[in-house]
Amino acid sequence: MLEVSGITQIFGGVTALEDVSFSIKKGDITGVIGPNGAGKTTLFNIISGIYTQSSGHVLLNNVDVSGQPPEKLARLGMVRTFQNIELFGGMTVLENVMVGLHTKSSSGLLACSLRMPWSRSEELNIRTAALKWLEFTGISELAEVTAGNISFGKGRLLEIARALAVEPGIILMDEPAAGLNSRETLGLARLIQRIRDLGITVVLVEHDMDLVMDICDRLLVLNLGRKLAEGTPQEIQENREVIAAYLGDAD
Amino acid sequence: MNRDMIKFLGFAALILAVPFALSGGYLMNVLVFVGIHTMLAIGLNLLLGYAGQISLGHAGFFGLGAYLSGILTATYGWNPWLAMPLAAAVVGGLAFLIGFPILKLKGHYLAMATLGMGIIMYITFNETIGLTGGPSGLSGIPNIAIGSLTFDSDKKNFYLIWSFTLGMILLTLNLANSRIGRALRAVHDSEVAAQVLGINARLLKVQIFALSAVISSIAGSLYAHTMTFISPASFGFNFSVELLTMVVIGGLGSIYGSFLGAALLTLLPEFLRAAQDYDIIIYGAMLMMMVMFMPRGLVRGVPDLLRKLLKKRGGKHA
Amino acid sequence: MQFDQLLQYVLSGLSTGAIYALIGIGFSIIYNATGIINFAQGEFVMLGGMLTLLFLDSCKLPLWAAIPCAIAVSTASGMLFERLAIRPLRQPTPINLVIITIGGSILIRGLSMLLWGKDTHAIPPFSGEEPIAVGGATILPQHIWILGITLLIIAANKFYFYHTISGKAMRACAYNRRAAGLVGIDVRRMVLFSFIISSAMGSVAGIIVAPLTMTAYDVGVMLGLKGFCAAIIGGMSSGGATVVGGLILGILESLGAGLISSGYKDAIAFIILLLILFIRPQGLFGKAQSERV
Numbered sequence: 001m002l003e004v005s006g007i008t009q010i011f012g013g014v015t016a017l018e019d020v021s022f023s024i025k026k027g028d029i030t031g032v033i034g035p036n037g038a039g040k041t042t043l044f045n046i047i048s049g050i051y052t053q054s055s056g057h058v059l060l061n062n063v064d065v066s067g068q069p070p071e072k073l074a075r076l077g078m079v080r081t082f083q084n085i086e087l088f089g090g091m092t093v094l095e096n097v098m099v100g101l102h103t104k105s106s107s108g109l110l111a112c113s114l115r116m117p118w119s120r121s122e123e124l125n126i127r128t129a130a131l132k133w134l135e136f137t138g139i140s141e142l143a144e145v146t147a148g149n150i151s152f153g154k155g156r157l158l159e160i161a162r163a164l165a166v167e168p169g170i171i172l173m174d175e176p177a178a179g180l181n182s183r184e185t186l187g188l189a190r191l192i193q194r195i196r197d198l199g200i201t202v203v204l205v206e207h208d209m210d211l212v213m214d215i216c217d218r219l220l221v222l223n224l225g226r227k228l229a230e231g232t233p234q235e236i237q238e239n240r241e242v243i244a245a246y247l248g249d250a251d
Numbered sequence: 252m253n254r255d256m257i258k259f260l261g262f263a264a265l266i267l268a269v270p271f272a273l274s275g276g277y278l279m280n281v282l283v284f285v286g287i288h289t290m291l292a293i294g295l296n297l298l299l300g301y302a303g304q305i306s307l308g309h310a311g312f313f314g315l316g317a318y319l320s321g322i323l324t325a326t327y328g329w330n331p332w333l334a335m336p337l338a339a340a341v342v343g344g345l346a347f348l349i350g351f352p353i354l355k356l357k358g359h360y361l362a363m364a365t366l367g368m369g370i371i372m373y374i375t376f377n378e379t380i381g382l383t384g385g386p387s388g389l390s391g392i393p394n395i396a397i398g399s400l401t402f403d404s405d406k407k408n409f410y411l412i413w414s415f416t417l418g419m420i421l422l423t424l425n426l427a428n429s430r431i432g433r434a435l436r437a438v439h440d441s442e443v444a445a446q447v448l449g450i451n452a453r454l455l456k457v458q459i460f461a462l463s464a465v466i467s468s469i470a471g472s473l474y475a476h477t478m479t480f481i482s483p484a485s486f487g488f489n490f491s492v493e494l495l496t497m498v499v500i501g502g503l504g505s506i507y508g509s510f511l512g513a514a515l516l517t518l519l520p521e522f523l524r525a526a527q528d529y530d531i532i533i534y535g536a537m538l539m540m541m542v543m544f545m546p547r548g549l550v551r552g553v554p555d556l557l558r559k560l561l562k563k564r565g566g567k568h569a
Numbered sequence: 570m571q572f573d574q575l576l577q578y579v580l581s582g583l584s585t586g587a588i589y590a591l592i593g594i595g596f597s598i599i600y601n602a603t604g605i606i607n608f609a610q611g612e613f614v615m616l617g618g619m620l621t622l623l624f625l626d627s628c629k630l631p632l633w634a635a636i637p638c639a640i641a642v643s644t645a646s647g648m649l650f651e652r653l654a655i656r657p658l659r660q661p662t663p664i665n666l667v668i669i670t671i672g673g674s675i676l677i678r679g680l681s682m683l684l685w686g687k688d689t690h691a692i693p694p695f696s697g698e699e700p701i702a703v704g705g706a707t708i709l710p711q712h713i714w715i716l717g718i719t720l721l722i723i724a725a726n727k728f729y730f731y732h733t734i735s736g737k738a739m740r741a742c743a744y745n746r747r748a749a750g751l752v753g754i755d756v757r758r759m760v761l762f763s764f765i766i767s768s769a770m771g772s773v774a775g776i777i778v779a780p781l782t783m784t785a786y787d788v789g790v791m792l793g794l795k796g797f798c799a800a801i802i803g804g805m806s807s808g809g810a811t812v813v814g815g816l817i818l819g820i821l822e823s824l825g826a827g828l829i830s831s832g833y834k835d836a837i838a839f840i841i842l843l844l845i846l847f848i849r850p851q852g853l854f855g856k857a858q859s860e861r862v
Contacts, residue, residue, distance in 0.1 A: 048447065074449030086444035088437045098430070099437045103449035105430050109458060112429035113422040119429065126430065166448055305664050307671075352847040358663030359606035363797060364846045367839035370794070374839075378832040488790065492671060499668055529683060535676030539654055542669045546660055 001026040001170055001201045002047070002078075007056035009042055009225075016042045017225045020056070024170075024218075029192060029202040031212040031233075034222035035245060040205040041083065043222065044174050048080040049073045061169070075103055077169035083178055083205075085155045089148030093139065093158055096147050097130035100165030104129070130165060137161040137191060153184040160191065170201040177208040189215050213237070221245070255424060262507070263417050270406055279405035281521050283477060286412035287470050288513035290419050292497040293506055294466030297423060299495075300504030301432060302459045303439035304354060305362045307491045308369025312464040314376055314486025315342050316471025318383055321392045321481050326382075331395045335472040339465045346464030350457035369491050376483040388482030395476045408477045415473060419466060424506050435459060436504070489531070496534045499541050502548020511549055573705030578823045580703060584712040584781070586819020587719035590812040591774035592796025594726065595767030597807040600800070601743035602763035605666050609650060609674035610771055611793015612681075616643040617772030618784035619681055622690050632693065640772050646677070647768020651761050674789070681786040694780040715777045722770060723812060730807070735762065743807075771796075791835065795822075798842040804852020814853065 002024040009017040017039045024030050032040050045051040047058055049070040057066045060076055068076075088096050105126055107119035134140045137157040142150055147158060156176060163171055176192070177185045189211055196202055206212050212219065212233070219236045221228040223245040229236055236242055269282060295309050319338035323329040353364050376383050383389055394403045395411060402411045426432050437445040438452045446452050475481050493516060501512030520530045545552035592614055599607045620642050624635035654673050658665060695714045700707040729736040741749040742759045750756045775784070775792070782788070795818060800806075802814030818838055826834040845853065 050443065050447075069451075070443070070446040071449050071451045074447060079449075080447055082444070086441040088440040088444065090440055091433070091436055095433055095436075099433050099445065099450070100448050102430055102434050102437075107430060109426065109431060109462060112431045113426045115425045115429075123429065162448065299664070303664070305667055353843075356846055356850070359600075359604075359667055360846060360850070362608075362667045363606060363794075363801075364843055366794070367798075367842045367846075371836050371839045371843075374833060374836040378830070378836075492675060495668065495671070529679060531675050532679030532683065535672045535674070535679055538672030539669055539676065542665050542672065543654075543657060543659075546665065 001028075001061065002203070003057075003059040003062075004043075004047065005057050005059070007043065007046060007058070008054050009039075009046060009051065010054045015225055017046070017053075020222070020225075020227050022220050022227065022230055024201060024203060026169075026201055027196065027199060028217040029196050029204070029215055031216035031219045032203065032205045032222065033207075033209075033212055033219060033236075034228070037224070038222040039225040040222055041174060044080065044172055044205055048078065048172055074166055074168070077167075078172070079163040079166045079168040079170075080172035081156075081159045081163055081174060081176065083174040085152070085159045087147045087155055087158060089146070091147055092144050093147050093150065094127070094130055094134065094143040096158055097133050097162050097165050098126050100133070100162040101126045101129055103166060133161040133165045136164065136194075138187075152179050153181070156180060156184075156188070157191070160195075164195065164200075168200060170203065171195065173202065173204040173206075175205055175207060177206055177211050185211055255428065259421060259424060262420075266413055266417065267410075270409060276405045279409050281517060283405060283408050283412050285510075285514045285517045286409070286416040287474050287477075288494075288497060288517050289416050289510045290470040290473075291467055291494050292501065292509035292513045293419060293423050294463040294470070295494050296498045296501075296503065296506065296509045297426075297435075297459055297466070298463045299498055300502070301427065301435040301439065302456050304456055304460065305358075305495075306365040306460070306463075307362050307488070307495065308365035308367075308372070309463070309467050309494055310486045310488065310490035311369035311372030312342050312346065312467035313471040313474070313490070314481075314483070315345070315372060316468030317475040317481045317486070318376060318389070318471075319468075320472035321389045321475040322382055324476070325389060325392045331393060331472070331476050335469060335476075338472050339468045342468035342471075343461045343465040347457060347461040350460040351453075354453065354456045354460060366488065366491070370488060373483060373487050376486060383483070386483060388480055390480045392475050392479045392481065394479065395473075402477070412473055412477065415469065419469075420506055420510070427504075427506060431455075493534060496538050500537060500549055502550040502552070505548060505550045508548050508550035515549075571705075574827070575824075576704050577706035578827045579820055580706055580708050580712065582820035582823030583816060584708075584715045584819070585778070585823065586799075586816035587715050587812075588774045588778045588792070588815070589795050589799040589818050590815025591719055591722060591770050592792060593799030593803060593811040593815050594723070594807050595770045595774075596797050596800040597803070597805045597811055598739075598767045598770075599763045600805050601807055602739055602746075603655075603760050604746075605655070605670065606797070607764075607767070608667065608670040608793070609677060610767065610796060611789035611791070612674050612677040613643050613647055613768040613771035613789075614775035614778075614792045614796070615681065615784065615786065615789030616646060616677070617775030618692060618779035618788065619685055619690070619775075619786065620772070621692055621776050621779065622784065623685075625692070632695065636776055639776060640769055643772030643775075644765055644769040647764045647771075648761065650677075650768075651764035655760070655764070656757070674793075678786055678789060685786055687786065689783045689785040691783050692776070692779040695777075709781070711777075711780050715781075718773065718777050719812075722773060723808075726766075726770075727808065729766075735759075739763065794842075795838045798838045798845075801842055801845050802853050804855035806852065806855075810852060810854045817853075 005021045007017055007020045020043065034040055046053045049068050052067045057064055060078055065073060065076060088099060105122045107122055111119040134143055137160055139154055139157050142154060177188055180188060185208060192202055192215055216233055219233055220230050221236060221242050228245055229239045229242050273279065291313055295306060298304050298306055316338045319341060320331065320334045323334035324331050349368065356364050377386055394401050402408050434450045434455055437450060438455060442452050497512035497516050498509055500515060501508030592610060596610050599605055617639055620639035621635050624630045624638045650673055654669050658669060694711045696710045698709060700709055730740055738754045739759050739762060741754055742756055746756055799815035799818050800811050802817060803811030818841065822834055822837050825837045
């Protein structure tokens with residue numbers, strides 16, 4: 001599904017990532033963990049096309065997508081969410097999700113201005129699909145509320161609904177549990193599993209170890225910009241290097 | 252039929268009824284300008300209010316449309332109905348090309364670059380004397396005609412201009428409520444999130460820049476054919492600022508707000524005849540006041556204010 | 570093309586260039602301290618000239634006394650502008666800031682028109698009008714005043730930014746406003762300072778150029794924009810690069826007016842402005858830096 005090989009990222013002399021390689025299998029939930037400053041978010045920004053790496057390649061479904069802009073990646077089936085949710089605050093919740101269906105529709109400037117019959121039926125389809133995703137994430141009752149006015153936890157769900165509307169093959173989530181209370185986190189865990197059940201590959205950066213250990217099929221551990229370990233949650237929990245990195249070298 | 256459509260039809264009926272209520276030819280003439288200014292304000296509002304990109308050079312596109320139409324008809328004897336779309340296509344194409352480098356810039360830099368672009372066009376209108384007549388202007392531009400009906404009186408022009416303006420309002424309302432309008436607002440709210448969802452923000456901004464230039468160009472052509480005389484003074488930096496003021500006063504991202512802003516700014520100087528020339532003080536003060544106290548514009552700001560006042564009242568009683 | 574004539578163009582270009590440089594540095598100082606491009610910058614240039622005239626004609630002050638008074642009043646209005654328009658802004662988004670400084674600019678221009686009318690006025694040159702021969706060309710004493718005063722101000726500016734506490738604090742703000750605030754620098758005060766310095770510099774530019782070009786309520790627009798162009802060529806530096814930018818612009822304009830056409834003279838600045846913004850937004854001498862745009 002996703003293959004990352006030899007990614008190195010240098011910011012003005014500081015090496016944020018060094019020769020990171022891994023691959024992610026279709027249908028897995030993969031967690032990327034590591035102490036603060038390990039380079040997790042940088043890695044996400046590179047994979048999702050927001051940064052361009054200094055060297056290395058990203059392959060999506062065996063196609064080299066290194067250096068492609070995010071809008072191109074979305075069309076290739078990869079979408080992401082942000083650590084500090086990026087909602088369209090001036091629009092309603094429903095409209096937010098409808099934006100996610102942009103790539104699923106094609107009426108141009110002229111057709112939209114003239115409200116041609118096909119653009120009207122397209123609009124109806126967009127609305128129906130958007131409502132479906134709101135239902136999937138459990139926030140249907142907020143459909144007509146302005147997105148700027150909903151709680152952080154609901155905003156998180158909205159961001160996920162919006163990303164799912166793109167109908168991605170793979171979704172990257174940057175710290176989806178950050179800022180959520182424990183009940184919301186539990187709901188999120190179930191939601192992520194349901195997303196996987198739709199056949200969507202999930203990759204998440206996360207600090208909440210309970211959540212990660214609970215739902216992830218595989219884990220990737222970064223430390224100081226390098227890959228430290230990779231394996232099942234069980235293997236990672238028993239990995240001495242990982243324990244040392246998290247707790248500091250005690251011995 | 253939905254609520255938006257009813258609102259629009261009501262608005263259109265109100266506008267088209269005006270000539271029956273007014274007999275004076277002079278006010279009719281002013282209302283023709285309200286129509287032209289409304290088109291221009293809507294064009295700029297698409298860019299500023301929906302896409303969040305400022306332009307201080309739209310007077311240039313307005314002028315280019317006017318001059319292309321004027322020169323093609325007055326000098327080369329074209330039919331206005333041919334000159335107008337050609338002018339719009341040329342201006343749109345030009346804006347599309349300039350759009351790519353210019354919309355890479357953001358905020359203050361974009362403002363300065365568009366300002367520079369507008370001034371270059373203004374200087375060109377002044378200096379290409381052979382074509383434009385230079386500072387003394389271009390005269391003898393024919394009126395628009397349909398068959399034997401020539402739009403040569405204020406009343407006829409009123410209907411001509413306002414059929415274009417109302418058409419434009421309808422089309423832009425449709426656009427604003429479509430996937431494109433949503434994508435624009437998305438780019439405005441969070442460009443990175445819009446991109447991640449597959450929206451090509453850069454292309455979209457350039458398209459809207461070109462569209463708003465096309466609208467300005469059509470308004471320019473209509474202006475040329477109703478005035479039959481144009482000179483560079485109408486297309487300078489001050490007019491770009493006036494357009495900006497209309498959009499800000501009416502409300503960013505509100506189509507009817509653009510009408511309100513255009514109407515206010517066009518009618519105000521007429522009522523303040525004594526204060527002529529000093530209208531720029533009023534524009535300046537209004538711009539500052541609006542940004543400071545009513546950044547959402549009159550159309551949304553006044554209801555906000557009323558609601559606040561009512562709440563205060565209610566609070567006191569409780 | 571004769572050498573003497575070329576020299577003449579270059580010399581007169583240098584003095585207008587010096588004016589652009591002063592105005593440009595004013596733009597840069599505010600931009601670096603606040604991230605704002607102050608569209609009202611040109612109006613302080615206009616105020617300098619017009620106020621000098623006011624003190625000369627209405628208050629019957631001698632020139633040497635009228636000039637400091639004019640600078641003081643323009644600086645005070647710059648301060649007032651920051652206090653009344655910039656600081657109270659609740660949503661200081663770039664678009665709002667552009668709109669409010671444009672609003673301020675046309676308000677100041679309109680009030681000046683109300684006060685002084687639309688006529689063009691002349692200020693007497695500082696010391697006579699006897700041309701001085703330089704090689705085969707001639708310059709006016711006022712040209713020397715312009716170059717001298719510009720040099721002086723740039724030197725004073727350099728001293729302020731590198732050798733005084735408040736100047737260093739201002740530089741800290743330019744590098745990183747948040748960090749400057751964290752180490753105890755009063756950022757809002759620095760913003761006010763930046764408006765004070767740049768309106769003072771702008772008004773000086775307006776005063777020293779007025780005897781050459783005359784002055785009117787609306788001269789601020791073009792002078793301001795060209796000053797901005799100088800700053801853009803210099804990569805928004807508040808030092809040498811912007812000075813060079815101003816001089817390049819002044820000389821190109823003067824050559825363009827002489828060799829091509831005086832009508833297109835004003836267009837040169839804007840074509841340069843667009844080219845730089847499109848191709849080298851970091852300025853002619855700067856290293857690539859993406860956050861500027």
